[in-house]
Amino acid sequence: MKKTVFFGALTAAGLAAGMASAATLDDVKARGSLNCGVTTGLVGFAAPNAEGEWEGFDVGVCRAVAAAIFGDPTAVEFVPTTGQTRFTALASGEIDLLARNTTWTMSRDVDLKFEFVGVNYYDGQGFLVPKALGVTSATELDGATVCIQTGTTTELNLADYFRVNGITYEPVPIETNAEGQQQYLAGACDVYTTDASGLAATRATFENPNDHVLLPEIISKEPLGPLVRHGDNEWADIARWTLNALITAEELGVTSENIEELAATPGNNPEVNRLLGTEGELGAMLGLEADWAKNAIMAGGNYGELFEDNIGENTAIALARGLNAQWTDNGLIYSPPFR
Amino acid sequence: MSTLTDPPKPGFRLSQLIYDTRYRSITIQVIALVLIVGAFWWLGNNTVNNLNALGKDFDFGFLNSAAGYDINQRLIEYDNQMSHGRAALVGILNTLLVAFMGCVSALIIGVFVGVLRLSKNWVVSKLMAVYVEGFRNVPLLIWILLIGAVMSESMPQPREFRGEDATQSMYFSDNVAVTNRGIWIPRLGFANSISGEDAVAPIDGATPVAAGGADWLLILGTLALSLIAMRYVRNRADKVQQSTGDRPTIWYQQLAILVIPVGVVLIALGATIVSPYLKGFNFTEGTHLRNSLIALWVALSLYTGAFIAEIVRAGILAVSKGQSEAAAALGIQPSRTMKLVILPQAMRVIIPPLISQFLNLTKNSSLAIAVGYMDVRATLGGITINQTGRELEGMLLMGAFYLALSLLISGGMNYYNRSTQLAER
Numbered sequence: 163m164k165k166t167v168f169f170g171a172l173t174a175a176g177l178a179a180g181m182a183s184a185a186t187l188d189d190v191k192a193r194g195s196l197n198c199g200v201t202t203g204l205v206g207f208a209a210p211n212a213e214g215e216w217e218g219f220d221v222g223v224c225r226a227v228a229a230a231i232f233g234d235p236t237a238v239e240f241v242p243t244t245g246q247t248r249f250t251a252l253a254s255g256e257i258d259l260l261a262r263n264t265t266w267t268m269s270r271d272v273d274l275k276f277e278f279v280g281v282n283y284y285d286g287q288g289f290l291v292p293k294a295l296g297v298t299s300a301t302e303l304d305g306a307t308v309c310i311q312t313g314t315t316t317e318l319n320l321a322d323y324f325r326v327n328g329i330t331y332e333p334v335p336i337e338t339n340a341e342g343q344q345q346y347l348a349g350a351c352d353v354y355t356t357d358a359s360g361l362a363a364t365r366a367t368f369e370n371p372n373d374h375v376l377l378p379e380i381i382s383k384e385p386l387g388p389l390v391r392h393g394d395n396e397w398a399d400i401a402r403w404t405l406n407a408l409i410t411a412e413e414l415g416v417t418s419e420n421i422e423e424l425a426a427t428p429g430n431n432p433e434v435n436r437l438l439g440t441e442g443e444l445g446a447m448l449g450l451e452a453d454w455a456k457n458a459i460m461a462g463g464n465y466g467e468l469f470e471d472n473i474g475e476n477t478a479i480a481l482a483r484g485l486n487a488q489w490t491d492n493g494l495i496y497s498p499p500f501r
Numbered sequence: 502m503s504t505l506t507d508p509p510k511p512g513f514r515l516s517q518l519i520y521d522t523r524y525r526s527i528t529i530q531v532i533a534l535v536l537i538v539g540a541f542w543w544l545g546n547n548t549v550n551n552l553n554a555l556g557k558d559f560d561f562g563f564l565n566s567a568a569g570y571d572i573n574q575r576l577i578e579y580d581n582q583m584s585h586g587r588a589a590l591v592g593i594l595n596t597l598l599v600a601f602m603g604c605v606s607a608l609i610i611g612v613f614v615g616v617l618r619l620s621k622n623w624v625v626s627k628l629m630a631v632y633v634e635g636f637r638n639v640p641l642l643i644w645i646l647l648i649g650a651v652m653s654e655s656m657p658q659p660r661e662f663r664g665e666d667a668t669q670s671m672y673f674s675d676n677v678a679v680t681n682r683g684i685w686i687p688r689l690g691f692a693n694s695i696s697g698e699d700a701v702a703p704i705d706g707a708t709p710v711a712a713g714g715a716d717w718l719l720i721l722g723t724l725a726l727s728l729i730a731m732r733y734v735r736n737r738a739d740k741v742q743q744s745t746g747d748r749p750t751i752w753y754q755q756l757a758i759l760v761i762p763v764g765v766v767l768i769a770l771g772a773t774i775v776s777p778y779l780k781g782f783n784f785t786e787g788t789h790l791r792n793s794l795i796a797l798w799v800a801l802s803l804y805t806g807a808f809i810a811e812i813v814r815a816g817i818l819a820v821s822k823g824q825s826e827a828a829a830a831l832g833i834q835p836s837r838t839m840k841l842v843i844l845p846q847a848m849r850v851i852i853p854p855l856i857s858q859f860l861n862l863t864k865n866s867s868l869a870i871a872v873g874y875m876d877v878r879a880t881l882g883g884i885t886i887n888q889t890g891r892e893l894e895g896m897l898l899m900g901a902f903y904l905a906l907s908l909l910i911s912g913g914m915n916y917y918n919r920s921t922q923l924a925e926r
Contacts, residue, residue: 253555303782305781313884318570318888321570325581335873392556
């Protein structure tokens, strides 16, 4: 065994192709914790708080999956990844689930061999500029210096946008959001571009957030969601339906406050009963306990609660639900039925 | 002639493979070979299996597909519609550029500091000791980050140069701009460019100029010819000195040979200095030395320079004291003893470890990612791998590139090393 580990490390070091195992759920259960890839720090989505505990909207997804499996939302090992390291970390098996505001694109799904299990935030790429610059539109950015996280879709969108509009720019490649923030505030770049939610979250941490303005242009579709490796459909199902459970819970009015009451005895609503495991065999179908969804929802609340607590209008980041409202409220958030 | 019967030949026993010294070494080598082949087979097999498990193939076709990303520092033409292979080439050239600049400046720093550390002046030698110990005992990455942070945090923004009441001004009569996005220095433009590029006026009302590879080739070619001519003049002076004992004064000839042909070429090309000026968000024209390049270059030079200084000091100390005493006895001026007697002998000790330092510097340049310098590690080994998911292919290519570059450098330096060694008769 020792020898296998040693040789495995040798191979993985150079080839980034560790031991790809078929049954991820078994591995996770044997390990006793979920390895979840998150950002290196984006307040509201995934960042350690003052006590050093990870919290945020993406972290909420990790905790929900861990709670669905173990009944314990703290059974998560958070692995900070950069835009460049995240896919290698997932492909090599270093992490079981990547919840790092990653855009669902066809080539990532098909060519990079990943399985996106849903969308937890519908986003688009925006531009953040200092008000003092006097810029009101992205088309006025000819010749500007732009800070851009490398290895992201935003990097490609940026190149396309400036080329199509016939304007030039000077890219300053950065690795992490923290580095981008430092370069932007130092004035080493005129513009910081990434997903609009990320810009709002970054601006919220500035000393004077009102000195900076998001330009009106949103230049791309960025459906952000958690993803897993190709090849283990059972594991993908667990992640997918945990996310769906959070969304369905909001739709059905199941919150972390009334869930104990609803789960105690089967009620009138059969879908709530099936969701919370008081009726039907949905948990067993996934290879989990009957109360898997209840645990997932109790971890951080339903989708709406996660949103409001981490990035909603009452937080410093102050994002409106917008596209991310439930379909019943004219948003795009929609879960297939629990049946 | 006596006939002796051979002693009875014992049959070959298996235990001889271990206990008989005649066979033991072969046994050990065979076992080692089997183990090595097995390890390689295991690694290869593991790779194939894992690629299969991930559903990936092994294919370099991605190098031909459009890259889609932009690179800020380009030594050759590149835009985001060109291929990943071209992007890798841009990165390779950036690596070569910073490695070359770093090796040259580290060598200059190292030789000066190494000599000065042996100075009899207490202040000078202690200052050099502080430099050497300070730089070689702090990790290179920290120096890169530190210099990068100093550049981006403490230098003025380009917009502070704008307007009537600008808070900042350019240096050297408006020729050099130091900003937190890098340093803009003037460049040469050629009014009668032979490169065939369209001449454009750098600023309204100025003479239209262009600058292309052909122009620089002509200038560098002239310079090379001048250097060869200078060498010829020097060799002739040596001959005169050997036959007559008097060395003719040649410095003005040397200077003329160096300056006049290049000057003529520059005038013929209509060379003009194109200064940077503020336009829009940034300075334009001139040559832009980005923060990332400066941080990486300065940190690599200072860090490796500290090691080279120690190598130079060791080389000088390795030359026995008798040599300088003999030089003094022969009446060689103390100022020329170092150049004519000590350094030529010290070189034999200095060059072999110097090769390792050059290799170190070249490979350390892959720390470029810390300040966002777009070297081969950032283009091929970073963004390309990330966008195409070709980790194995990208890493192998990058490894092959660094291997080839290192072998080239050490091959070249070894050739130079042989030419400086003692020619034994």
